[in-house]
Amino acid sequence: MESVxxxxxxxxxxxxxxLIAFQMVLMIVAYTVLAERKVLGWIQGRIGPNRVGPWGxxxxxxxxxxxxxxxxxxxxxxxxxxxxxxxIVALTCALMPMxxxxxxxxxxxxDWSFLxxxxxxxxxxxxxxxxRIDVGVLFVLGITSVGVYGIALAGWxxxxxxxxxxxxxxxxxxxxxxxxMGAAVLxxxxxxxxxxxxxxxxxxxxxxxxxxxxxxxxAFVVFLISAFAETxxxxxxxxxxxxxxVAGFHTxxxxxKFALFFMAEYVNMFTVxxxxxxxxxxxxxxxxxxxxxxxxxxxxxxxSHIVFIGKICAFLFFSIWVRGTLxxxxxxxxxxxxWKFLLPVALVNVLITIVVVYFLNI
Amino acid sequence: MEPSLAxxxxxxxxxxxxxxxxxIFKRNALGMFMCIELMLNAVNLTxxxxxxxxxxVTGQLFVFMxxxxxxxxAAVGLGIIIAFFRNSVSIDVDDASILKN
Amino acid sequence: xxxxxxxxxxAGLAIACAISMVYHxxxxxxxxxxxxxxxxxxxxxxxxxxxxxAAVQVLIYAGAIMVLVVFVIMLLNLxxxxxxxxxxxxxxxxxxxxxxxxVQTFFIFYAVMRAxxxxxxxxxxxxxxxxxxxxxxSRYLLxxxxxxxxxxxxxxxxxxxxRRLNQPELERVVEDELTRRNQEDEIGDFxxxx
Numbered sequence: 001m002e003s004v005x006x007x008x009x010x011x012x013x014x015x016x017x018x019l020i021a022f023q024m025v026l027m028i029v030a031y032t033v034l035a036e037r038k039v040l041g042w043i044q045g046r047i048g049p050n051r052v053g054p055w056g057x058x059x060x061x062x063x064x065x066x067x068x069x070x071x072x073x074x075x076x077x078x079x080x081x082x083x084x085x086x087x088i089v090a091l092t093c094a095l096m097p098m099x100x101x102x103x104x105x106x107x108x109x110x111d112w113s114f115l116x117x118x119x120x121x122x123x124x125x126x127x128x129x130x131x132r133i134d135v136g137v138l139f140v141l142g143i144t145s146v147g148v149y150g151i152a153l154a155g156w157x158x159x160x161x162x163x164x165x166x167x168x169x170x171x172x173x174x175x176x177x178x179x180x181m182g183a184a185v186l187x188x189x190x191x192x193x194x195x196x197x198x199x200x201x202x203x204x205x206x207x208x209x210x211x212x213x214x215x216x217x218x219a220f221v222v223f224l225i226s227a228f229a230e231t232x233x234x235x236x237x238x239x240x241x242x243x244x245x246v247a248g249f250h251t252x253x254x255x256x257k258f259a260l261f262f263m264a265e266y267v268n269m270f271t272v273x274x275x276x277x278x279x280x281x282x283x284x285x286x287x288x289x290x291x292x293x294x295x296x297x298x299x300x301x302x303x304s305h306i307v308f309i310g311k312i313c314a315f316l317f318f319s320i321w322v323r324g325t326l327x328x329x330x331x332x333x334x335x336x337x338x339w340k341f342l343l344p345v346a347l348v349n350v351l352i353t354i355v356v357v358y359f360l361n362i
Numbered sequence: 363m364e365p366s367l368a369x370x371x372x373x374x375x376x377x378x379x380x381x382x383x384x385x386i387f388k389r390n391a392l393g394m395f396m397c398i399e400l401m402l403n404a405v406n407l408t409x410x411x412x413x414x415x416x417x418x419v420t421g422q423l424f425v426f427m428x429x430x431x432x433x434x435x436a437a438v439g440l441g442i443i444i445a446f447f448r449n450s451v452s453i454d455v456d457d458a459s460i461l462k463n
Numbered sequence: 464x465x466x467x468x469x470x471x472x473x474a475g476l477a478i479a480c481a482i483s484m485v486y487h488x489x490x491x492x493x494x495x496x497x498x499x500x501x502x503x504x505x506x507x508x509x510x511x512x513x514x515x516x517a518a519v520q521v522l523i524y525a526g527a528i529m530v531l532v533v534f535v536i537m538l539l540n541l542x543x544x545x546x547x548x549x550x551x552x553x554x555x556x557x558x559x560x561x562x563x564x565x566v567q568t569f570f571i572f573y574a575v576m577r578a579x580x581x582x583x584x585x586x587x588x589x590x591x592x593x594x595x596x597x598x599x600x601s602r603y604l605l606x607x608x609x610x611x612x613x614x615x616x617x618x619x620x621x622x623x624x625x626r627r628l629n630q631p632e633l634e635r636v637v638e639d640e641l642t643r644r645n646q647e648d649e650i651g652d653f654x655x656x657x
Contacts, residue, residue, distance in 0.1 A: 082491065134591055138518035145526025149498070149533070156491070156537045168537060175530055195592055365470045368575035370511070373474045375568030377481055377500075379561055384485035386557035390541065392490050392532065396497050399528070400481055403504055406520075414511045417586040419598050422516050423606070426599070429523050430610045434617030436528045440535050441624035447539050 005117040017130045021098050028309075029266045030060035036320045043324035070255035075158055082157035087253065087260035090150025094267035096143045100136040101274050102197045104128035104284050104305035108296035128301060129198060136197040137189060140275060141182055144230065148174045150264065151232075158252035169331055170232055176338040177229035177236075180222055183346035187219035188212040188279040190353045201283035213280040216353070220280045222346045227272035229338065231265060234323040238331050273315035277308065284308040370411035377404035391443050395436075402432050470510055477503035488543040490536050494529060501525040513590040 034056060038048030049056040074083065106127040112120030133139060148171050155167010189195055191212055192203035204210050213220050229236040253261060277283060284304040293300045329337070377400060384397035406425045413421025480499035487493050501524045508517035588594055599607055628636060 079491075082495070085495070133514055135514050135518045138515070138522060142518050142521035142526055145522055145530075146498075146502075148526070148530055152530070152533055152537065153495075164537070168534070171530070171534070175527070178526075364466050364510075366576070366580070368572045369470065369474075370507075371575055372568055372572040373477070373507075375564070375571060376478060379564040379568060380478070380481040380485055382564055383557045383561040386553055386560065387485065390490060392536065392541065393493055396484065396493055396532065399524070400484065400497065400500060403501065403524070406516075407504060407507065410508055410511050410513050410516060413589065414513070417589055419589045419594055420603075422513055422590065422595060423598060423603050425516055426519070426595075427606055427610055429519065430614060433523055433528055434614050436531055437617045437621040438624070440531055441621040443535060444539070445624045 002117045005119060009119050014130065018099065021101070021103070021130060022095070025095065025098050025267065025270060026263075028312075029263060029270055030064075032266050032269070032316055032320075033063065033262075034059045035316070036323070039317065039320045040324045043321070064259070067256055067259035072255045072257075073252075075160065075252050079157045079159070082153050084257075086150050086154035086157060087257045087264070088150075089153065090147060090264040091260045091267070093143050093147035093150065094264040094271065097140045097271050097274075099130040100133060100139055100197060102129045102201055102278060102283055102308075104301045104308065106296065107298055107301050109294065110298065125296075127198075128305070132196070132198065135195045137185055137195045137200075137275075137279075140271065141178070141185065144268070144271065145175075145178055147264075147268065148178075150261075154253065154261070160252055163252055169238065173232070173236060173238075173331075173334060173338070174230055176335060177226040177342070180338060180342040180346050181226035181230060183343060183350055184219045184223040184226060185275070185279060186346075186350045187216040187353050190350070190357055191215065197278050197283070200278060201285055204282040205285050211280065211282045216280065216349070218345065218349045219353075220276075222342055222349070223276060223279070225342060226338075227276065228319070228322065229334070231268040231272060233265075233269065233319055235326040235328045236334055238328055238334065269316060269319055270312070273312045273319070276315050277311040281311050283311075367411055367415045371408060374404045374407040374411070377401075377407070391446075395439055395443075399432060399436075402428060466510060470507065473503045473506045473510070477507070490541050490543075491533070494533050494536060498525050498529050501529070511590075512587045515590060515592045515595050 034049070037059070038050075038056065041048030049059045052058045052062045074080070106125045108125045110126065112123045112126075114120065151174070152167050152171040155163045155165075155170070158164075188200060192200040194200065194203070200212075204212060228234070284307065286304055286307045289300060289303060293303065381397045381400035381404060384400065385394050388394050388397060406428055409421040409425050409428075411421075413419060413425075477500050480496045480503060484493045484496035484500065487496065501520060505517045505520045505525075508514075508520060
């Protein structure tokens, strides 16, 4: 019994960790939808939804029930297999990076010998990242690149003009700004010397002034702009704006499949917010907290985690704020801006960073 | 217990075989291109397997070069396909000023 | 034991997607199957302790090259593959080549299994990004630079291939095409057609 428990224990831990992270991401995404409607309402001089529950806090559940009970239409001439595959690809590729997010510092002060069957012998640290891979940044970039397929296949398989145009434009925009995003990400990676997300946070841990937003401000701005373009948010949401192409690539999707696309967009927003917080704002590091609470203890981890979620919510709020404020780009303006301005600026930033790192550290 | 080197080489050989027969059976240029990519990937797998079993990083670096060459080949090959398609089909419905004369 | 099971799972997935790619006549289904092959191969690279190559495989092959292929399929609105009518001999050639290659594969498998097995010198640090980067810019600098020049050539070539012709060139190209169409016969299936 004991050896069975010992072989199965890591798998059980991973399973439970993935469930907890999945639940947390989905809850944050659901309440981001509500926050967007309320904040947009306040910007536009009205109150957002406030009928369902106090201050509209049960609105996401009402939305979910609405999506489940809507009629599920499938266009007659669509390619059925690809039509069903597209929202699955979009949501899966949006959710997969959650296994590398550094949710908090490792907990080292707990003695795990209270667990039965000698499961806790020799275990000294509980890291708060599900998969600690060396190439975390490349993993996230790669998975978001594969997420383009959800949109392209959705646009094509619906067999309708608006969907095809919206899908092609949206995917062209996404792959153009992926390059600028990758080049912007290279700056902090060069300063930290590692592609590991926890390593990048550790490199920003000396003090507040080591946060990479200060030496890499240009990269931060480029990353923010590319993040808006990657997630198809205003001011880059021409492919799915209601006044332009009906609803772009998800015109022909209804009910639960549309809910999957909708969730995929907000989970993508969450992903780029996490990357922004980790790469530029120091992730879960709270300056000065290690003087108040011993590092590696449970209160330290809890406070760091809450501050990390706070940083992510700040970026989500900024994204909603921009949505309420700026007009949208025309498609050719958008492509010009991405290729002719943003990508060269990001590359020049990488060049300058390389020169500075080489001459200061060697 | 890890799979031995022979298993990886066998998998690579099978993928290469499938790609080679695919190149012969496919009629359109894009299908042939995709089968060639499959063959290149089978060779990549051989390189990485040898790099692991003989602890030499040369294999993985060569995989990097092969990927760059495949990307360059994709760009130029797809450009040729588009140019070919454009010249053989779309001339009839192109600029109206041609028909004006 | 777990590694073996995971390897067979991903190997089976790769082979199934490869056969599906060759079997389908619709180019979009072939492209989707090929993406499946790439993702399965990326997982096998992780088993081989090459995380950098695994991430780069997804990023470049599945995330960039196949996006281009899928774009071309959608933009050109390609039809399904036509059956080999006048080219029935290709079935025999393909089957023969496939058989020869399969026999060679089994021979390699048998020979490597029978060869004296050196103890596996498995140094996991060779797959790490630091090691690859250090080697790339010290021992293997020349191939990296040559690949850079190659990519520049590819960019220039691609841009020239798909540029829009200005008016005098366009008229000349149209005239040549019209004279060619007046003169040509029905060549038939021996031309590579899309």
